[in-house]
Amino acid sequence: MKTDQIDGMTRLFAIIGDPIFTVRSPAVFNALFARQSINAVLLPYHVAAPDLRTAWAGLKTIKNLDGVVATMPHKRAMCELVDELGDNGRVVGAINAVRRRADGRWEGDMFDGVGCVHGLKAQGHEVNGRSVFLLGVGGAGAAVATALAQAGVKRLVIADVDSERRNRVAERIRAAYPKTLIEVGSIEQGPFNMAINCTPLGMRAEDPLPFDPVLLPESTLIVDVITKPEMTPLLNLAKESGHATHSGKHMHHGQAIAVAAFFGFDLSD
Amino acid sequence: MKTDQIDGMTRLFAIIGDPIFTVRSPAVFNALFARQSINAVLLPYHVAAPDLRTAWAGLKTIKNLDGVVATMPHKRAMCELVDELGDNGRVVGAINAVRRRADGRWEGDMFDGVGCVHGLKAQGHEVNGRSVFLLGVGGAGAAVATALAQAGVKRLVIADVDSERRNRVAERIRAAYPKTLIEVGSIEQGPFNMAINCTPLGMRAEDPLPFDPVLLPESTLIVDVITKPEMTPLLNLAKESGHATHSGKHMHHGQAIAVAAFFGFDLSD
Numbered sequence: 001m002k003t004d005q006i007d008g009m010t011r012l013f014a015i016i017g018d019p020i021f022t023v024r025s026p027a028v029f030n031a032l033f034a035r036q037s038i039n040a041v042l043l044p045y046h047v048a049a050p051d052l053r054t055a056w057a058g059l060k061t062i063k064n065l066d067g068v069v070a071t072m073p074h075k076r077a078m079c080e081l082v083d084e085l086g087d088n089g090r091v092v093g094a095i096n097a098v099r100r101r102a103d104g105r106w107e108g109d110m111f112d113g114v115g116c117v118h119g120l121k122a123q124g125h126e127v128n129g130r131s132v133f134l135l136g137v138g139g140a141g142a143a144v145a146t147a148l149a150q151a152g153v154k155r156l157v158i159a160d161v162d163s164e165r166r167n168r169v170a171e172r173i174r175a176a177y178p179k180t181l182i183e184v185g186s187i188e189q190g191p192f193n194m195a196i197n198c199t200p201l202g203m204r205a206e207d208p209l210p211f212d213p214v215l216l217p218e219s220t221l222i223v224d225v226i227t228k229p230e231m232t233p234l235l236n237l238a239k240e241s242g243h244a245t246h247s248g249k250h251m252h253h254g255q256a257i258a259v260a261a262f263f264g265f266d267l268s269d
Numbered sequence: 270m271k272t273d274q275i276d277g278m279t280r281l282f283a284i285i286g287d288p289i290f291t292v293r294s295p296a297v298f299n300a301l302f303a304r305q306s307i308n309a310v311l312l313p314y315h316v317a318a319p320d321l322r323t324a325w326a327g328l329k330t331i332k333n334l335d336g337v338v339a340t341m342p343h344k345r346a347m348c349e350l351v352d353e354l355g356d357n358g359r360v361v362g363a364i365n366a367v368r369r370r371a372d373g374r375w376e377g378d379m380f381d382g383v384g385c386v387h388g389l390k391a392q393g394h395e396v397n398g399r400s401v402f403l404l405g406v407g408g409a410g411a412a413v414a415t416a417l418a419q420a421g422v423k424r425l426v427i428a429d430v431d432s433e434r435r436n437r438v439a440e441r442i443r444a445a446y447p448k449t450l451i452e453v454g455s456i457e458q459g460p461f462n463m464a465i466n467c468t469p470l471g472m473r474a475e476d477p478l479p480f481d482p483v484l485l486p487e488s489t490l491i492v493d494v495i496t497k498p499e500m501t502p503l504l505n506l507a508k509e510s511g512h513a514t515h516s517g518k519h520m521h522h523g524q525a526i527a528v529a530a531f532f533g534f535d536l537s538d
Contacts, residue, residue, distance in 0.1 A: 001272045003299035008290040008313045020333065021277040030272035043312065044277050044333065051330035058327010061320035064289065064313065 001034040006041060012064050013042040013263065016055065017071035020046040025069050028256050032267050042069075049073045056081045060106060067099040067263045075110075075139055082108035091146045091176045094139055097259045111262065112140055113147025115255025116225065120194075123250055125221055128152035130193040135159045135210050137169040140225055141198030144251075145169060149177035157183045157192070187211050194221040194246075202232030213238035221245070227252050270303040275310060281333050282311040282532065285324065286340035289315040294338050297525050301536050311338075318342045325350045329375060336368040336532045344379075344408055351377035360415045360445045363408055366528045380531065381409055382416025384524025385494065389463075392519055394490055397421035399462040404428045404479050406438040409494055410467030413520075414438060418446035426452045426461070456480050463490040463515075471501030482507035490514070496521050 015025040029042035047055045052074055059065055070078045075094040079085060082098055086109025089095040095108035120127055132153050134145050137160045148156055156173075160166035166184050174182045187195065201210040203226055213222045213234060222238035227248040235245040260267035284294040298311040316324045321343055328334055339347045344363040348354060351367055355378025358364040364377035389396055401422050403414050406429045417425055425442070429435035435453050443451045456464065470479040472495055482491045482503060491507035496517040504514040529536035 002303065003270045003272055003275075003310050004296050004303060006272075006295040006299055006310070006312060008288075008292040008295070010295070010313060012312060012314075018332075019277075023277040026275040026277070026279070027273050030275055034271065034273060041272050041275070041310075041312070043275060043281060043310070044279060045281075046332040047330055048332070055327045055330040058324045058330070061316055061324040061327070063287075063315040063317070 001030070001037075001039075001041075003041075005039075007039070009039055010064070011038075011040040011066050012062065013040060013067045013069070014045045014059070014065065015042065015069040015071060016045045016047045016052075016059075016074055018046060018048045018073060020044045023071065025071075025256070025259075028267075029260065032260060032265060036265070038265070040066075047074070049077070052077050053081065065100070067097065069259060070096050070098065070108075078108055082106050084108070086110070087176070088113065088143065088146050088150065091172050092139075092143045093172075094143070096255075097262050099263055109262065110143050110146070111255050111258040112251075113143035113145065114150075114258045115253075116144045116196075116223075116251040117147045117151045118254030118258055119250030119252075120223070120246060120254075122254065123246060125194065125246060127194075129154050131155040131157075131191065133157045133159070133187050133190070133192040133195040135187070135195075135197055136199035137166055138198070142169045144196065144198055144225065146173055146176070149173045149180040149182065153180050155181040155183070157185050157187075157189050159184070159186055187215065190220070191217065192220050194223055196223040196225070197232075197234055198225050200226070202226050202234050203228065205233075207233070209234055209237070213243055214241045216243070218242040224248055225251050270299070270306075270308075270310075272310075274308075276308070278308055279333070280307075280309040280335050281331065282309060282336045282338070283314045283328070283334065284311065284338040284340060285314045285316045285321075285328075285343055287315060287317045287342060289313045292340065293521075294340075294525070294528075297536075298529065298534075301529060301534060305534070307534070309335075316343070318346070321346050322350065334369070336366065338528060339365050339367065339377075347377055351375050354378070356445070357383065357412065357415050357419065360441050361408075361412045362441075363412065365524075366531050368532055378531065379412050379415070380524055380527040381520075382412035382414065383419075383527045384522075385413045385465075385520040386416045386420045387523030387527055388519030388521075389492070389515060389523075391523065392515060394463065394515060396463075398423050400424040400426075400460065402426045402428070402456055402459070402461040402464040404456070404464075404466055405468035406435055407467070411438045413465060413467055413494065415442050415445070418442045418449040418451065422449050424450040424452070426454050426456075426458050428453070428455055456484065459489070460486065461489050463492055465492040465494065466501075466503055467494050469495070471495050471503050472497065474502075476502070478503055478506070482512055483510050485512070487511040493517055494520050
């Protein structure tokens with residue numbers, strides 16, 4: 001679809017964030033809309049954190065706006081602005097997508113972790129019934145941990161440098177998904193089917209390793225949520241030591257599929 | 270430009286109105302942006318009159334939104350929401366375009382009448398120093414009358430079924446542009462170089478004529494601001510009786526050029 005085909009019937013979607021310059025959702029979603037001949041477009045909205053409440057009040061009045069993707073720094077604040085909160089959003093305390101329901105109410109949920117589970121399954125890595133180690137429960141990590149419990153992980157060991165945050169996240173997930181055994185601790189509490197890095201360690205070349213994959217048996221899948229670089233030092237070392245690896249690009253693609261489905265579109269083709 | 274080329278650097282423009290379904294600004298502006306390789310897009314925002322204040326407060330927070338076109342029913346209400354009001358907007362009491370200035374303040378002005386003057390000049394019809402009859406001073410008519418006075422019309426005779434509105438508009442233009450002789454009255458107060466219909470009469474086939482062109486000498490240019498149909502009964506009858514005619518499409522194109530220039534773009538190529 002060319003931009004000069006945008007007309008008065010075009011439905012709008014947006015991604016709001018600050019900074020906004022590096023967002024990829026417009027390219028992903030607009031390619032989807034074009035491929036499926038949907039008269040819709042997703043735009044980048046550069047909104048600063050102190051302006052979010054005013055921005056959101058205004059955006060809600062735009063009758064042809066059907067959905068919004070929230071990225072940094074708005075994921076937590078958006079929780080308080082929506083009319084309805086999905087299960088994952090409630091447990092994580094943050095959301096990354098909001099849609100207008102048929103009754104006019106705005107419903108938000110968190111798909112960052114769901115995207116990770118989607119990505120793992122798409123690559124043949126089942127999570128249901130498995131034992132998982134997860135390091136780092138900031139925004140992304142809390143979402144991934146929640147989605148893993150929701151997807152039926154049997155045992156989840158959570159680690160974080162901030163033990164208070166670690167305990168809080170563990171408690172919330174435990175309350176929401178009692179079938180999963182949630183522990184706090186370290187990578188030494190194996191065995192694990194997979195070990196996931198949800199810290200930013202590995203984005204910069206000089207970062208220390210988040211954990212040492214060599215300490216884990218070769219059967220443990222080593223997962224990183226970092227997308228740049230695609231192969232982090234953790235993944236490279238894991239590969240060298242004979243582990244299967246799974247990079248952040250799968251989670252990113254899985255997120256887009258999950259958010260598109262939430263908006264009513266099928267991005268999986 | 271294809272919609273999947275929209276990215277985090279894309280600048281945004283919008284047209285706000287209710288209804289929004291028939292707007293043509295997205296096609297016109299997006300073709301311009303594509304032709305000139307400008308990473309920008311103009312979107313339709315469907316906003317109802319009672320929501321305008323909230324919508325505008327929100328839109329102002331979007332840092333990559335640079336300009337807004339206002340159409341029905343927002344042209345008058347927008348006057349009170351901008352930080353700075355241009356000359357024509359102040360006289361008319363309505364605006365149809367708002368831009369973000371370098372200092373962050375939002376400045377609005379009215380280009381409906383300016384577009385009409387642009388259109389006349391582009392077709393070789395000078396207005397400076399001429400005598401003009403104008404019927405109908407609702408939103409469009411008041412804007413056209415104001416722009417004609419600003420462009421140096423020597424004598425302007427205004428008529429309207431609502432004599433109070435007619436007198437009010439005449440008084441405001443007289444105060445702003447004292448060099449133009451502004452009279453209220455009828456088509457019998459000629460001679461006129463041009464006679465302009467700014468009423469909606471002629472949009473429907475069963476409408477009566479706004480005025481009878483046969484009463485005017487052949488040298489009087491007959492102008493209609495209606496765009497659908499392009500040739501109104503008034504223009505057809507004028508043509509049959511030997512008058513030169515000028516249709517609403519020229520005003521519409523002139524408006525787009527004027528608003529584009531206000532936003533910093535050259536649409537005249």
